[in-house]
Amino acid sequence: MSTQTAPKTKPQIAFFDFTSCEGCQLNKLNLENHLLEILEHVDIVEFREAMDDKADAYDIAFIEGSISTPSCVERIHDIRRRAKILVALGSCAVTGGINAMKNLQPIEDVRETVYGKDKYLFPTLPAMPVSAIVKVDYEIHGCPMSIPEFLVVFKALVMGKQPIKPDSPVCVECKLRENECLYDRGMVCLGPITLSGCDAICPSFGQFCTGCRGLVPDANKNAMLDILTDHGLSLQEAEKRLLLFNSYKQPDTFK
Amino acid sequence: MSKNLDINVHHLTRVEGHGNIVINMKEGRLEKAELQIVEAPRYFEALLKGRSFHEAAIITSRICGICALGHQIASLKATEDALGLEVSEQTILLRKLLVNGATLQSNVLHVYFLVAPDLLNAPSVFPLIPTHKNVILRALRMKRLANDIGDIVSGRAVHPITPVPGGFTHIPTAGELKELRRRLIEEGLPDVVETVKTIKSLAGRIPDFVRETEYISLQDKNEYALYDGEIFSSDTGATAVRNYRDITSEFVVAHSTSKHARHARSSYMVGALARWNNNHNQLTEISLNAAEEMGLKPDCYNPYLNNVAQVVECAHCVEDSIAIIDRLLELGLKNEKPNQTPTKYGVGIGSTEVPRGILFHEYEYDRKGNIVFANCIIPTGQNLANIDDDMKKLVPEIIDKPKKDITKQLEMLVRAYDPCISCSVHLLNVKFINDSED
Numbered sequence: 001m002s003t004q005t006a007p008k009t010k011p012q013i014a015f016f017d018f019t020s021c022e023g024c025q026l027n028k029l030n031l032e033n034h035l036l037e038i039l040e041h042v043d044i045v046e047f048r049e050a051m052d053d054k055a056d057a058y059d060i061a062f063i064e065g066s067i068s069t070p071s072c073v074e075r076i077h078d079i080r081r082r083a084k085i086l087v088a089l090g091s092c093a094v095t096g097g098i099n100a101m102k103n104l105q106p107i108e109d110v111r112e113t114v115y116g117k118d119k120y121l122f123p124t125l126p127a128m129p130v131s132a133i134v135k136v137d138y139e140i141h142g143c144p145m146s147i148p149e150f151l152v153v154f155k156a157l158v159m160g161k162q163p164i165k166p167d168s169p170v171c172v173e174c175k176l177r178e179n180e181c182l183y184d185r186g187m188v189c190l191g192p193i194t195l196s197g198c199d200a201i202c203p204s205f206g207q208f209c210t211g212c213r214g215l216v217p218d219a220n221k222n223a224m225l226d227i228l229t230d231h232g233l234s235l236q237e238a239e240k241r242l243l244l245f246n247s248y249k250q251p252d253t254f255k
Numbered sequence: 256m257s258k259n260l261d262i263n264v265h266h267l268t269r270v271e272g273h274g275n276i277v278i279n280m281k282e283g284r285l286e287k288a289e290l291q292i293v294e295a296p297r298y299f300e301a302l303l304k305g306r307s308f309h310e311a312a313i314i315t316s317r318i319c320g321i322c323a324l325g326h327q328i329a330s331l332k333a334t335e336d337a338l339g340l341e342v343s344e345q346t347i348l349l350r351k352l353l354v355n356g357a358t359l360q361s362n363v364l365h366v367y368f369l370v371a372p373d374l375l376n377a378p379s380v381f382p383l384i385p386t387h388k389n390v391i392l393r394a395l396r397m398k399r400l401a402n403d404i405g406d407i408v409s410g411r412a413v414h415p416i417t418p419v420p421g422g423f424t425h426i427p428t429a430g431e432l433k434e435l436r437r438r439l440i441e442e443g444l445p446d447v448v449e450t451v452k453t454i455k456s457l458a459g460r461i462p463d464f465v466r467e468t469e470y471i472s473l474q475d476k477n478e479y480a481l482y483d484g485e486i487f488s489s490d491t492g493a494t495a496v497r498n499y500r501d502i503t504s505e506f507v508v509a510h511s512t513s514k515h516a517r518h519a520r521s522s523y524m525v526g527a528l529a530r531w532n533n534n535h536n537q538l539t540e541i542s543l544n545a546a547e548e549m550g551l552k553p554d555c556y557n558p559y560l561n562n563v564a565q566v567v568e569c570a571h572c573v574e575d576s577i578a579i580i581d582r583l584l585e586l587g588l589k590n591e592k593p594n595q596t597p598t599k600y601g602v603g604i605g606s607t608e609v610p611r612g613i614l615f616h617e618y619e620y621d622r623k624g625n626i627v628f629a630n631c632i633i634p635t636g637q638n639l640a641n642i643d644d645d646m647k648k649l650v651p652e653i654i655d656k657p658k659k660d661i662t663k664q665l666e667m668l669v670r671a672y673d674p675c676i677s678c679s680v681h682l683l684n685v686k687f688i689n690d691s692e693d
Contacts, residue, residue, distance in 0.1 A: 017273075019297065020320075021317050021318060021319045021320040021321075021323070022319070022320045022321065023317070023319070023320020023321070023323060023413045023414060024320065025320070026320045026321055026364075026413055027320070027413050029364065029368070029398075030398070030402050030412060030413065032395040032396070032398050032399040032402070033395075033399065035395065036384065036391075036392075036395075039381065039384065044381060047379075048266060048268050048269075049268075049269070049270070050268075050269060050368060050369070050379055050380065050381075051268060051269065051372075051378055051379025051380070051381060052268045052269065052378035052379060053378055053379065097317075098302065098314060098317045099297065101302045101314075102298045102301060102302055105301060109301070110298045110301040111298070124298075143317065143414060144320060144411075144413045144414050201410060201411060201416065202410070202416050204410075205410035205411075205416045205417050205424060206417065206424030206425040207417060207424045207425075210313055237307065240305070240307075241310075244310060244313070244314075
């Protein structure tokens with residue numbers, strides 16, 4: 001009976017990994033309780049980490065990782081041409097993430113630190129979010145990407161709807177969970193200027209917000225620096241903390 | 256029968272990261288057999304420079320999504336060694352529980368989802384869902400259990416939240432641990448028994464290939480070493496962790512963005528099989544019975560059987576997690592604050608076993624608690640030279656087979672190591688360069 005109502009073609013989806021730890025892809029495989037249900041509604045046509053198959057075109061392409069080498073640039077253009085909808089998955093793809101920290105140091109120094117005299121063997125570019133190279137239709141933030149947010153966006157796209165994007169800071173979700181503020185516990189936290197959507201998971205487990213989801217729109221960097229320095233960080237330490245996951249947007253682009 | 260062979264597998268599938276397998280044989284002479292690592296370099300050692308000890312493990316966790324916990328543990332141990340931070344017995348027990356969870360998760364993922372399709376001639380696990388639904392559901396249940404250890408103890412299995420230098424930011428409740436214990440006994444142990452049966456039924460399809468090499472792992476006089484110990488080589492015996500550079504001697508090769516390593520021979524192996532060869536006598540009965548049933552014997556020189564050793568470790572991790580929880584409950588959980596007051600500044604080294612093998616982090620801190628130097632030695636990087644050496648022995652032995660069979664067997668060889676290319680930089684794909692010879 002069930003085959004009667006099933007649509008003839010399910011959305012063809014694919015997953016691609018660029019410069020990253022592949023933790024976001026792993027997080028999808030960690031959807032153990034939902035994985036088989038998800039697979040009933042889509043066809044995964046390309047997912048190198050899990051399968052041999054390749055495909056020519058995709059309804060939805062999920063991109064994990066930053067663009068950081070000349071071959072990444074070629075690959076992402078190629079995928080964009082063949083994808084109806086392109087979704088950036090996780091901090092590396094959305095903001096450049098932790099990879100972009102290397103942009104803060106002279107690139108020759110970075111290469112030499114790791115490869116010494118052999119540094120010229122491996123070409124590199126500044127680490128960039130996917131949107132620096134091609135049009136990105138949707139973004140799923142976080143390091144790793146948040147699973148609930150992935151499910152919301154995934155379901156919306158499969159049903160042909162527009163996913164809603166959060167624009168409030170992590171503090172809002174942290175208050176909703178009735179956590180004691182980490183500042184009152186003598187810690188410093190980037191919750192006030194970091195985009196919500198993670199359900200304040202780190203502060204809820206007693207750890208400071210690292211800013212992994214990127215900044216809220218119109219983030220007030222100077223006020224954040226004031227808070228951090230009022231709570232014991234030097235200005236230099238405060239600036240470094242702010243850049244942990246948000247190095248791609250240079251400080252002078254802050255308001 | 257001209258014995259010419261060109262294989263070039265571009266971006267090998269079902270491995271973590273980007274790698275290529277390249278084989279060139281001309282008139283029976285093997286000119287090239289290498290796993291090329293083409294993962295984009297990440298430059299973590301440079302990223303760590305100038306970063307505070309509060310941030311080091313947050314950053315190094317991002318080296319790898321699969322081994323995130325292992326990188327955190329090695330990082331925390333290096334930082335604690337450098338800054339003179341003592342940790343409590345409760346902290347060590349909770350970390351060991353996390354290591355078991357991460358090892359179980361990774362080994363289940365690898366054996367069921369990445370290796371089993373080869374043994375069943377499927378291109379991925381997905382076509383196996385309708386035909387082997389109960390097996391897939393069991394694998395998912397085991398993965399969920401393993402990840403729940405991570406979620407409950409560390410806040411999140413991928414990029415754990417609570418482990419910090421000197422302890423934890425959050426302690427699980429006794430009720431949470433009791434529930435985990437119940438599931439380990441009621442789901443974990445029976446699922447391990449069934450897993451052993453499944454693998455036993457497929458064991459005949461694992462390629463028969465033997466090449467003895469040097470096996471390196473941690474060794475702990477008190478237990479099967481996953482969290483701590485000293486370095487042990489099957490060739491040269493024990494070495495203190497502080498002398499790790501004598502063992503790893505890293506070097507750069509042009510075909511790999513991940514550095515290679517060698518010690519007593521041209522290459523060595525790390526990972527589950529090395530741990531099995533070096534430390535099998537410390538496993539308890541359930542794990543040893545599992546090994547016997549699947550036909551894994553001590554001093555095993557077949558790298559493909561690394562996957563069987565991974566299943567043996569699944570049994571160990573479930574069993575040992577129950578014992579750790581019992582000990583934690585017996586001690587009574589204390590709401591300890593992490594000890595983050597440095598007693599010194601300088602160089603520290605942390606080593607731990609991650610699913611793919613022995614991992615080292617070394618940091619030097621200045622007097623402000625910021626990193627001035629960092630070095631991370633990754634298991635997959637250590638295995639790369641060994642994989643190349645395996646391929647050099649294997650290709651001539653199977654050269655009379657059709658090219659597609661040779662390619663598959665090479666891909667399976669690389670996969671057997673469960674390479675983590677993001678970690679080592681990222682892994683590889685194999686593609687045929689020239690298809691004129693078959």
